[in-house]
Amino acid sequence: MITAERKPLEEIIASVKPFQRILLVGCNECVTVCAAGGRKEVGLLASALQMHFMTEGKTIDIKEITLERQCDPEYVEELNVHMDQADAVLSMACGCGVQEIARRYREKPVFPAVNTKFMGASERQGVWAERCQGCGDCLLGLTGGICPIARCSKRLLNGPCGGSTTGKCEISPEVDCVWQLIWDRLKALGMQDRYEDITPAKNWQTGRGGGPRKIIREDLAE
Amino acid sequence: MKTESRLEKVLASGNLAVTSECGPPRGALPDKVREKAEMLRGYVDAVNVTDNQTAMVRMSSFAACVIIKQMGLDPILQMVTRDRNRLAMQADILGAYAHGIDTMLCLSGDHPYFGDHPQAMNVHDIDSIQFVQMVHQMREEGKFMGGGDILNPPKMFIGAAANPFADPFELRVARLAKKAKAGTDFVQTQCIYNLDKFELWMKGVRDRGLHEKVHILAGITPMKTAGMARYMKNKVPGMDVPDEVVDRMAGVPKEKMAEEGIKICVESIQRLKEVKGVSGFHIMAIEWEQKVPEIVEKAGLYPRPENL
Amino acid sequence: MEQFEPVVVAFCCHYCAYTAADMAGSKRLAYPANVNIVRVPCSGKVDAIHLMKAFEKGADGVYVAGCLEGDCHFKNGNTQVARRVAYVKRLLDEIGIGGKRLEMFYMSAGMGERFARIATEMTEKIRDLGPNPVKSALNKKKGKAVA
Numbered sequence: 001m002i003t004a005e006r007k008p009l010e011e012i013i014a015s016v017k018p019f020q021r022i023l024l025v026g027c028n029e030c031v032t033v034c035a036a037g038g039r040k041e042v043g044l045l046a047s048a049l050q051m052h053f054m055t056e057g058k059t060i061d062i063k064e065i066t067l068e069r070q071c072d073p074e075y076v077e078e079l080n081v082h083m084d085q086a087d088a089v090l091s092m093a094c095g096c097g098v099q100e101i102a103r104r105y106r107e108k109p110v111f112p113a114v115n116t117k118f119m120g121a122s123e124r125q126g127v128w129a130e131r132c133q134g135c136g137d138c139l140l141g142l143t144g145g146i147c148p149i150a151r152c153s154k155r156l157l158n159g160p161c162g163g164s165t166t167g168k169c170e171i172s173p174e175v176d177c178v179w180q181l182i183w184d185r186l187k188a189l190g191m192q193d194r195y196e197d198i199t200p201a202k203n204w205q206t207g208r209g210g211g212p213r214k215i216i217r218e219d220l221a222e
Numbered sequence: 223m224k225t226e227s228r229l230e231k232v233l234a235s236g237n238l239a240v241t242s243e244c245g246p247p248r249g250a251l252p253d254k255v256r257e258k259a260e261m262l263r264g265y266v267d268a269v270n271v272t273d274n275q276t277a278m279v280r281m282s283s284f285a286a287c288v289i290i291k292q293m294g295l296d297p298i299l300q301m302v303t304r305d306r307n308r309l310a311m312q313a314d315i316l317g318a319y320a321h322g323i324d325t326m327l328c329l330s331g332d333h334p335y336f337g338d339h340p341q342a343m344n345v346h347d348i349d350s351i352q353f354v355q356m357v358h359q360m361r362e363e364g365k366f367m368g369g370g371d372i373l374n375p376p377k378m379f380i381g382a383a384a385n386p387f388a389d390p391f392e393l394r395v396a397r398l399a400k401k402a403k404a405g406t407d408f409v410q411t412q413c414i415y416n417l418d419k420f421e422l423w424m425k426g427v428r429d430r431g432l433h434e435k436v437h438i439l440a441g442i443t444p445m446k447t448a449g450m451a452r453y454m455k456n457k458v459p460g461m462d463v464p465d466e467v468v469d470r471m472a473g474v475p476k477e478k479m480a481e482e483g484i485k486i487c488v489e490s491i492q493r494l495k496e497v498k499g500v501s502g503f504h505i506m507a508i509e510w511e512q513k514v515p516e517i518v519e520k521a522g523l524y525p526r527p528e529n530l
Numbered sequence: 531m532e533q534f535e536p537v538v539v540a541f542c543c544h545y546c547a548y549t550a551a552d553m554a555g556s557k558r559l560a561y562p563a564n565v566n567i568v569r570v571p572c573s574g575k576v577d578a579i580h581l582m583k584a585f586e587k588g589a590d591g592v593y594v595a596g597c598l599e600g601d602c603h604f605k606n607g608n609t610q611v612a613r614r615v616a617y618v619k620r621l622l623d624e625i626g627i628g629g630k631r632l633e634m635f636y637m638s639a640g641m642g643e644r645f646a647r648i649a650t651e652m653t654e655k656i657r658d659l660g661p662n663p664v665k666s667a668l669n670k671k672k673g674k675a676v677a
Contacts (some may be wrong), residue, residue, distance in 0.1 A: 162385030
């Protein structure tokens with residue numbers, strides 16, 4: 001999923017301060033799962049903002065709504081009926097959702113309430129970790145199903161570097177050395193021989209290096 | 223001979239090679255480079271010039287190499303994949319070679335996290351092994367990484383780093399094999415304090431005949447104080463400093479510590495000279511370059527071979 | 531100016547703190563009438579939004595009272611809500627209400643004295659902190675509505 005974290009309240013407050021009527025929009029997908037911008041977080045943020053402005057002697061109108069998916073035009077359409085009563089939109093979706101609202105409602109200011117972080121997985125309750133950088137040319141088949149691009153601090157395709165210590169990365173004891181994980185997995189799979197095959201330099205054209213990307217499915221596209 | 227590199231000639235002659243390093247200054251101070259390099263004249267075969275070491279901005283390795291070359295010494299251009307993509311790296315290799323720099327060391331580099339610009343985007347377009355492959359291809363096939371022909375291809379003598387002490391230990395020989403396969407001519411190792419472990423690694427290296435494919439220069443760093451020994455033991459990732467070494471440093475009075483550090487270093491060289499497959503020494507006297515001549519002499523590595 | 535009488539909301543677990551409140555009553559232990567008890571089936575049932583809404587509606591102080599550690603009837607509702615309380619405290623700091631107005635307490639069903647003492651101490655602490663800053667805005671709003 002795409003993970004996100006709420007921005008500091010101070011920043012959110014500063015962005016909506018000039019407006020009276022705020023449409024606060026959550027998303028039922030990834031940001032709900034990572035507890036950053038679902039219905040619950042929308043409720044909490046609305047309450048927090050309301051209280052903050054009350055302490056300044058001001059009351060604002062906050063309309064809370066959580067869409068099924070903020071990155072799909074058909075769901076964003078549901079905002080039509082509320083847009084007239086809003087001076088600004090505060091989005092708790094990932095950057096994709098914020099941009100979809102900006103695209104659909106050109107004359108309405110939209111502000112992000114979360115920082116979109118990474119594509120990751122839940123390691124345990126309340127902990128999410130980066131797993132994929134969307135390089136566009138998956139090599140997990142070569143590395144035992146563990147990605148060195150997303151999970152090696154130096155993005156080494158032929159690791160580990162000389163800083164790997166007792167299974168941890170040199171940058172922090174909190175970070176696993178992904179090459180230790182890959183090696184352990186290759187051993188478990190009986191694929192140690194693969195280690196000495198040199199993985200050639202990556203063609204980053206399929207990733208962000210090739211400029212903004214798009215997928216067009218001829219059979220589905222209208 | 224694959225190149226014009228003086229280091230290659232020394233190694234080919236069967237002599238134990240000696241290299242040392244010079245960290246460029248944090249400022250546009252050419253005299254500082256000259257001053258450091260001058261101390262090494264006559265005592266080493268080549269001088270490594272670090273590339274933004276520990277991810278701190280310094281004068282570029284390329285520029286400092288040119289200054290050293292102009293002094294009639296032999297610089298080794300260090301380059302890290304952290305700061306440059308493949309275009310910039312190849313461009314700098316052409317530039318360096320055009321200035322007569324014919325030996326280089328291909329590294330991935332310390333993470334920006336450790337340096338003075340932790341905000342920087344780390345490039346890591348390619349890794350150190352792919353880097354070696356690239357320089358090797360430039361030399362042997364006369365082609366850029368992208369496949370285009372190079373006019374007057376740079377013939378670099380290619381070095382890489384090896385750390386026998388990092389984990390997992392069982393991969394450390396295999397990793398050297400990978401670097402050899404990629405086209406590495408020589409490696410300089412991490413500072414060696416745990417000689418037993420190094421010898422164990424060397425046995426693995428010899429068992430696979432890797433010492434015949436790659437020249438191995440053993441890394442040596444003299445300790446100045448017991449504090450430095452403790453710091454290296456506890457704080458530097460991938461460093462293996464046994465308690466005996468720390469205790470030995472701590473066991474002498476403060477004013478004798480530097481002397482003891484040099485002694486440990488010379489003893490290490492003496493022992494490692496006997497290890498089959500060790501082709502020389504890389505003496506990294508961090509901000510203590512003036513001690514290199516003394517170490518070289520005491521270790522019986524002086525004078526350096528001439529007229530090769 | 532009349533003396534400030536704080537409104538304190540106490541979310542009390544049915545299995546411990548709520549029974550402890552009963553116990554305090556039957557032992558005739560006095561505790562301030564400022565404390566408004568909300569009975570919940572488990573302290574873990576109290577969500578962050580309940581805590582926020584209590585303040586938004588004008589509570590000057592709020593606390594959650596759950597079972598002693600390891601004694602939750604539903605295994606770990608009390609430790610879960612404790613983390614939620616810590617989170618909301620930070621949020622209250624961020625918006626200028628003050629995290630000190632919110633606390634987490636643990637007790638068993640038999641601790642009538644502890645219940646009464648906490649109710650008293652919390653009320654006094656909130657009295658010292660003064661009214662919830664949103665209150666003046668709320669009063670103004672009400673006044674306007676009346677006018």
